[in-house]
Amino acid sequence: MTEPLLRVEDLRTYFDTPAGTARAVDGVSFSIAPGETLALVGESGCGKSMTALSILQLVPEPAGYIAGGHVYFQGVDLLDYTWEEMRRVRGADIGMIFQEPMTSLNPVFTIGWQLMEAMAVHGKGRGPDTRRRAVELLTRVGLPEPERLLRQYPHELSGGMRQRVMIAMALANNPKLLIADEPTTALDVTVQKQILELIRELQQDFGMAVLLITHDLGIVAEVSDTVAVMYAGQIVEYATTRDLFRAPAHPYTRALFASRPSRDQRGRDLITIEGIVPQATAWPPACRFAPRCPERWPACENVAPVYQKLASPGEDQTGPAERGVRCHLYHPELARTRPEQPATLEVHP
């Protein structure tokens, strides 16, 4: 097995709030190998962005803090790094694209200045070469008239153009790991396709690994190798993309997949997930999904499920990635306490 590039272990990121401690990320573990794309999916508020920000040590302080865990990058725990050391890692070895592009570009500097600055900070120097590469990058993310763009300011660009500039900046130094939080939500499908293809090319050429956060299950299916499904600050299911879509194990994953509209569902009600993600200050005590789960039985409300390995059903298993799920349905003893029921997903009234 290839040594993982990134190994996150029991990561916990909490917030002090007037309502108590919000456990936004609550014991998350996963790893990403060089060249691999791991997708992090789940509903709004389940902790995806906070996981990404924790890896980069950009959790909003002082309310938020990393309460425990390890973030091994190339074998070294980034949580031991100083702010200055971390600053050098960000943007060089780890590129990042955030959810809100406007806040990450400085309104008073030109696009060219910011892009070349990002390249210069990390040791490549400034010169005609930098400029040539800046133009090349802007072209690669599909921006027209890159020469002109270098002289423009962020406010002169549309949201989609700004997002593409952000992507160019994240890729400027050929990072080993790209953390992309909803990188293409503001973009058109055709531009989105171009960006996803560019990322894939960089993975093939340089072995770049990607942590991709997205709501779009179509994107997950098309670009990711493995998927971690998050719910209420925890990973509830982990599998190769193929296994996950073929046979989602966790009732949450199943409901998430089944709620996707499509032409096949015309004229029928879509499956919905009853209720909403609870507050991070008050996760349900045992299984966090239990109150919304169509399969729940008393054990789910009394015993917290642990994350356990699952046999992979995939016949053409390509990687060594293991499967795991956090649900009593797969617990050898507790599953037996479940009253007899058809194992189908039911629509809630």
Next chain:
Amino acid sequence: MTATPLISVRNLVKEFPVRRGLFTKRQVKVAVDGVSFDIQQGTTFALVGESGSGKTTVGLMVLDLLPPTRGEVLYAGEPIHARKGRERLALRRQMQVVFQDPYASLNARMTVAEALTEGMMIHRIGASARERRERAAELLRQVNLPPEALDRYPHEFSGGQRQRIAIARALSVEPGFIVLDEPTSALDVSVQSQVLNLLRQLQQDLGLTYLFITHNLDVVGYMADEVAVMERGRIVERGTVDEIFDNPQQEYTRRLLAAVPSVEAALR
């Protein structure tokens, strides 16, 4: 022969003045360039296309919120832009809109009750404040929110709940036609399914007609009866969902369809 369409859009053109430099000549940007389509009562017509192709601009003109440069919109056979005063107000009531961002369309300082009764007052629906409040509670029930929500403010709700409040507000004046401009684009799939189920339910119960503007072709496949594909201000192709998805005639439509990430295609 079909009945008179509820909405009939004829050769709509919208030009916006653009100022390039201080001393250069005045120029115009043609945002919508001769768009025509009909929407039958009780059906859903989807408008798809790349960003900037003119979808929202068409929607705003259909709603009489933006005057067209040329062309006209007929509501039940009658031109809308010619109407004045009381008649125009009556039409405004018939046509409502729900936008992508429910934060932007709900006034943060208004309680849900105020938001839901504002339109009723303008259009003189409900005899008393009490009756209007009862109607508001009933609207919340229709969109699956508890009556306690009436006295709360928009920020106290999740994105999907806010979008349902925005839909309830659109319904508060008993419209016949709703423009839905990316109504679920900001929502989780799980919440999106709630909103889509609700929209379909309302269409069945109340015979509503929708103009559904979206980037999301999965949603189009699920919701729409007819689809028009826009490119640079023009409709390049139009047809039923099956026609457009299974047998696209235009290169642009094929490109658009191919660009949409699809679970089915990826796992084949």
